[in-house]
Amino acid sequence: MMRTLRYIVSRDVLLAMRRRADVATTLFFFVIVASLFPLGVGPDPKLLRAMAPGILWVAALLASMLSLGRLFAADYADGSLEQLVLAPDPLAVVVIGKVLAHWLVSGLPLVLISPVIALQFDLPAEAIATLLLALLLGTPLLSLIGAIGAALTVGVRGGGVLVSLLVLPLYVPVLIFGAGAVDASASGMDAGGHLSILGALLLLGMALAPWATSAALRISLE
Amino acid sequence: MKLNWFKYAAPATFYPLAGKLIPWFAWSGAILAVAGLYLSFFVAPTDFQQGESYRIIFIHVPAAWMSMFIYIVMAGWAAAGLIFNTRLSSMMASALAPTGALFTVIALWTGALWGKPTWGAWWVWDARLTSELILLFLYLGFLALHAAIDDPRRADRASAVLALVGVVNVPIIYFSVKWWNTLHQGASVSMTMAPKMAATMLLGMLVMALACWMYSIAAALARVRCIILEREQQAEWIANLAKEPT
Numbered sequence: 083m084m085r086t087l088r089y090i091v092s093r094d095v096l097l098a099m100r101r102r103a104d105v106a107t108t109l110f111f112f113v114i115v116a117s118l119f120p121l122g123v124g125p126d127p128k129l130l131r132a133m134a135p136g137i138l139w140v141a142a143l144l145a146s147m148l149s150l151g152r153l154f155a156a157d158y159a160d161g162s163l164e165q166l167v168l169a170p171d172p173l174a175v176v177v178i179g180k181v182l183a184h185w186l187v188s189g190l191p192l193v194l195i196s197p198v199i200a201l202q203f204d205l206p207a208e209a210i211a212t213l214l215l216a217l218l219l220g221t222p223l224l225s226l227i228g229a230i231g232a233a234l235t236v237g238v239r240g241g242g243v244l245v246s247l248l249v250l251p252l253y254v255p256v257l258i259f260g261a262g263a264v265d266a267s268a269s270g271m272d273a274g275g276h277l278s279i280l281g282a283l284l285l286l287g288m289a290l291a292p293w294a295t296s297a298a299l300r301i302s303l304e
Numbered sequence: 305m306k307l308n309w310f311k312y313a314a315p316a317t318f319y320p321l322a323g324k325l326i327p328w329f330a331w332s333g334a335i336l337a338v339a340g341l342y343l344s345f346f347v348a349p350t351d352f353q354q355g356e357s358y359r360i361i362f363i364h365v366p367a368a369w370m371s372m373f374i375y376i377v378m379a380g381w382a383a384a385g386l387i388f389n390t391r392l393s394s395m396m397a398s399a400l401a402p403t404g405a406l407f408t409v410i411a412l413w414t415g416a417l418w419g420k421p422t423w424g425a426w427w428v429w430d431a432r433l434t435s436e437l438i439l440l441f442l443y444l445g446f447l448a449l450h451a452a453i454d455d456p457r458r459a460d461r462a463s464a465v466l467a468l469v470g471v472v473n474v475p476i477i478y479f480s481v482k483w484w485n486t487l488h489q490g491a492s493v494s495m496t497m498a499p500k501m502a503a504t505m506l507l508g509m510l511v512m513a514l515a516c517w518m519y520s521i522a523a524a525l526a527r528v529r530c531i532i533l534e535r536e537q538q539a540e541w542i543a544n545l546a547k548e549p550t
Contacts, residue, residue, distance in 0.1 A: 234466060235449070235452070239452065244449060247448050250441070251477070255476050259480060262484065294468070
């Protein structure tokens, strides 16, 4: 089982690395969306500082959602997804591997670049550290929840737009506690409570989402 | 006499049963609605704080109840469809979804109409309003997913998974929105109703809620009959049905 997991992760990461432009697109999307907000609301540093947690998290949500299409679509198109479903290992393990790879490719780079964007919004150093931590806990959860939506829309026409309608309402708690943590830390309060809840949600997601995703995949591949 | 409930799990036997039940639910819904509206407009006293505008709660509160309750019932039918693989359960789930979405819209709309004279704003980011809005998004997601998949059986099962995921998420969303709301917003706007409600007000609201129940059941049954006809059009019993003199 661990071997399957390792194999799936390394295969998906390798495939993504062969097409680096796709990975970079998600990252640049995050950077561009975050940079558009100051142009829209004006360069007032006080306003920007107040809006930064929300803007960065919404941008992260959208970027993570955009890359969901890659999770199963290519494997579905060339038939390898069916082979993975037929494999003797539990489908949930395959799903965990694919979600992990998706996070490594689209979530982790976003986490790593977020401090630079946060500097543009003049966030204090402590808040940036909290942002890093909150994104580190939150982006895997985004990938886990998103995988359910991606699995439900595999091979469905107009799947890309549909997945946003399915997944974005479910992202709401992550957004609230993620942005809440940064907000609390920026105003000098303890962000521990928000981060704990984010961690608890991540554990819950890890327990339930792969299961729901594999059920959805089985339905989609019937 | 032992009643065999599974007999009505087959669309062919359920179709005439639903046809017989619809008038009962529809008429009792209509009568209850007339009684409830009479109670709420002529019997219930004017609220001394909010004046006449409070009367919108007689529609608003039942609609909000129904919007949440129908989602749970819908998810229950969807789960039954997944577990027992019965066609009719999934048809019931997809028949309930539009009614649920309708009540969510009514709840949001009447909430806005009530908010304008009471709070002076059409919309505030109150916890209940926000979670009701997200509930509407969940309904729309369910409907959109069902509509996007051509094979009806696959559409049923995929949207059932979505409904179940939604049901797990609804409490999480509700509490996170509630907490977010208390953090961001002072107690300037309070959704809590007047602490003591006159008995006639409560009665009016309950009668209206019952009317909404009856309407929802009648509407869902009528819709499920259409879905049955659409999906089973190749079946022999439908051909026989068409031959029967009406």
